[in-house]
Amino acid sequence: MVISIQLSERQERIIDIVKCNQPITSENIAKKLKLTRSTIRPDLAILTMSGILDARPKVGYFYTGKTTLSFISEKIREIKVADRKSVPIVVDEESSIYDAIVTMFLEDVGTIYVTSGGYLSGVVSRKDFLKNAIGGLDLYKTPVGVIMTRMPNIVVTTLGETVLEAANKLIDHEIDSLPVVEEVSIKEGEKAYKVIGRITKTTITRLFVDLGNNE
Amino acid sequence: MVISIQLSERQERIIDIVKCNQPITSENIAKKLKLTRSTIRPDLAILTMSGILDARPKVGYFYTGKTTLSFISEKIREIKVADRKSVPIVVDEESSIYDAIVTMFLEDVGTIYVTSGGYLSGVVSRKDFLKNAIGGLDLYKTPVGVIMTRMPNIVVTTLGETVLEAANKLIDHEIDSLPVVEEVSIKEGEKAYKVIGRITKTTITRLFVDLGNNE
Structure with missing residues (x-):
């Protein structure tokens, strides 16, 4: 103790x-x-x-x-992504932009993850949708794959990382949400990510509140 | 110490x-x-x-x-909104929705505050814009005041509150951003808010990173 x-x-x-x-x-x-x-x-x-x-x-x-600050820091470093991740909201790459926006509103999340064949292929946020909703794309016919940020340009985290490492990525890359992934081999030499959770600025804010409220 | x-x-x-x-x-x-x-x-x-x-x-x-947890909690409770607030992004209620969206993209924020006569009258987020961008309002002619969340239904914070209190409000009300306000008397018996800062989930995430990195 x-x-x-x-x-x-x-x-x-x-x-x-x-x-x-x-x-x-x-x-x-x-x-x-x-x-x-x-x-x-x-x-x-x-x-x-x-x-x-x-x-x-x-x-x-x-x-x-x-100092005492290094003590707080030590406590914070003990908290793992596995302890705090929440459920990922996922749509298939062939879904229309409109359907993806509806999913986002229904689930009340700011970012959704896009998969192809069950593996992570992209990420799309409210900002991306807004850009294209005022742009003039046909939201009902265009697949979400057209506007998403595509692999390998996606920042991810894993179960074993600390929440602090994940929070550092959110700040450094100026993003709101990180998919929690598990790397799998699909065929010889080829790797892919299964999406198993999400860590967002809301996750971090809730953790901060729990620490502050002594829970 | x-x-x-x-x-x-x-x-x-x-x-x-x-x-x-x-x-x-x-x-x-x-x-x-x-x-x-x-x-x-x-x-x-x-x-x-x-x-x-x-x-x-x-x-x-x-x-x-x-226990040690109550010690972390004490440290967190010492941090004030005044210590961590950032600059508020504000548009006038008469601005068009389109201009407000442009401001949001230029400043790269998820929520902007709306003022009338210099005082807080509303708040509008990416989510509100997205709802209306796919809705079919004329974004160039409709003032932002039409779609914003209006006073008194706005959750605010003040310089003297702790960041923990502000973070609790973000979680409890399921919002991303809180205007930091100063109450002023405009005429006898009437109060209004001047907007002097913002506290967002990004503020909290950055603070968490600073605590974890021992800064």
């Missing part, structure tokens, strides 16, 4: 002393504070256990720079 | 002993561990400082149930 501790003023002063004088022995830290070594022993124990200070025998104490 | 500590096996055992026997004195904890009181004194100090145990004079130690 990991716990958190609010440092005392004296402990904060010890950190500052070590920062400026490292390596420094406990005798010298005590001298600077005009205290005895045994008085500050519990403080040094706490600061060493927390990893904020490092002690080397016969040399003294070092400041490691570890 | 708050730091985090990985508990030792003995400290974890002390927590279990207190959980099952509370209130319990340090003498009795030491007895159960077949150790001296002075050996476990630093352990009790750490567990009390962290808030995981509570000590009442002449009564003994209690288990409080505080």
